[in-house]
Amino acid sequence: MTEELVTYEVVDEIAYVGLNRPEKRNAVSDRVIDALSLCISRADREAKAAVLFGEGKHFCAGLDLAEHAERTAIEGVRHSRGWHDVFSRIEFGTIPWVCALHGAVVGGGLELAAATHIRVADANMFMALPEGQRGIFVGGGGSVRIARLMGVARMMDLMLTGRSINAQEAESWNLAQYVVPEGTAKAKAKELAKAAAGNAELSNYAIIQALPRIRDMAREDGLFVESFVASFTQNSPEAKERLQAFLDKRAAKVRNPQDQAGSGK
Structure with a gap:
């Protein structure tokens, strides 16, 4: 593979997993999901905790809509269930996952972040669920995970209005557990992952x-x-x-x- 869609390395028993499509704001394609799945399996075997982050200016701007537009209804169901499977292996895996969030955390990107156990928001981060404006619905587990984090009323607000929220709002809504100065989310996530890795x-x-x-x-x-x-x-x-x-x-x-x-x- 000439293009490494998801980067992976283990340092001091911490796995670092990076979404690596910066030119596409790290939009999640089928190939990204496949690559992420492989990294999750490796991290379960090789590490005691993991840090998930995005390369470039954004964590993840969500679903790759170019792929989504061509799917039939049954293909859409299979695609959604595939996301559920991969994200559930983060949420219900064997090691803690800490997510470093910066820039856009939108749609499927927020669904992915919600599958991790601790979320660290850079001060420049913003979140949104624009599915209503795109004529679609969340399909990566957001109706379960995101709604349970911040409540159905707030999720409905974001989906119906398409508005964005900043890092401070995300923390107050329980979508992030930490807000840190711009450019330091990954470092904080590393610190937290190291602490978790030291547990039994x-x-x-x-x-x-x-x-x-x-x-x-x-x-x-x-x-x-x-x-x-x-x-x-x-x-x-x-x-x-x-x-x-x-x-x-x-x-x-x-x-x-x-x-x-x-x-x-």
Whole structure:
């Protein structure tokens, strides 16, 4: 392949996965989805956490509409289900994914970002869901993931009006967990991925797999499942070693963020 549509490298057990169609604002084509799928499989095998980012001036401007316009109805269903499969392997994979967002995070780009576990927004980032203006509908899982992050009313507003929101609004709407100065989203995402990679692998897996499912359960069902997940993880050999390290004062305590800021650390 002469064109590397998605870049991939592993450094210090962190996989860096980059959308690499900057001339198309990283619009997602079928070939991009295929390349992303391969990178997800590699990251699951080779890394303890992953950072997803976009090359160039934008994270991702969404679906490649040139391909979409030619599909029949059944082809559209198969295409959408293909996106669901790939994005679900991020959301329900084996490692944490941190997304570094800058520039346009539009349509399918927002659907992709919503599949990751932590989203870091550069101050210059903007989000939109212009599907209504294009005569289409979200097809990459947005009606489930995005709606659950910010609520149906806000998603309906974006889709009906076509308006954009900035990074600060995205954070207040729970579409981003961090807003950082322009040009620093990838660095912050790297910092967060490194922190997550340092966790017990079984704990990370339980967090990724259990929390979204418990959210969808009835209250008592969720509490019941929580008890089993908690018992299973805390009885692993790694958990026992980490707990003993804490009891022996070999592990750091949780610090007040104000103390950390005051110490210059």
